[in-house]
Amino acid sequence: MIARIWHGRTRLEDYEAYTEFLKERAIPDYQGTPGFIRLVFLRNIRGNEGHFTLITFWESLDIIKNFAGEDYEKAKYYPEDKGFLLEFEENVTHHEVFAET
Numbered sequence: 001m002i003a004r005i006w007h008g009r010t011r012l013e014d015y016e017a018y019t020e021f022l023k024e025r026a027i028p029d030y031q032g033t034p035g036f037i038r039l040v041f042l043r044n045i046r047g048n049e050g051h052f053t054l055i056t057f058w059e060s061l062d063i064i065k066n067f068a069g070e071d072y073e074k075a076k077y078y079p080e081d082k083g084f085l086l087e088f089e090e091n092v093t094h095h096e097v098f099a100e101t
Contacts, residue, residue: 001097009086015050018084035063
């Protein structure tokens with residue numbers, strides 16, 4: 001199993017709206033990909049910014065390529081992200097899930 005980790009930042013005033021966007025648009029996109037296992041959606045406020053981390057779990061790197069494309073280390077963004085995110089981090093990180101309880 002592979003964990004894919006993405007991070008994004010918004011202005012504080014966009015915190016709740018971006019949360020709803022992720023729940024309504026991004027998460028169903030992940031869930032609709034064959035080979036998707038599950039996700040963890042983390043968020044917090046630091047200073048005047050909202051921070052979002054999505055940790056998604058996939059069967060393999062080939063499955064991730066079906067979701068993100070051949071250049072699977074690039075972050076995947078949606079057109080609506082332009083109205084929320086303060087920057088577009090170029091890459092995500094991937095980790096082999098060694099153990100879980």
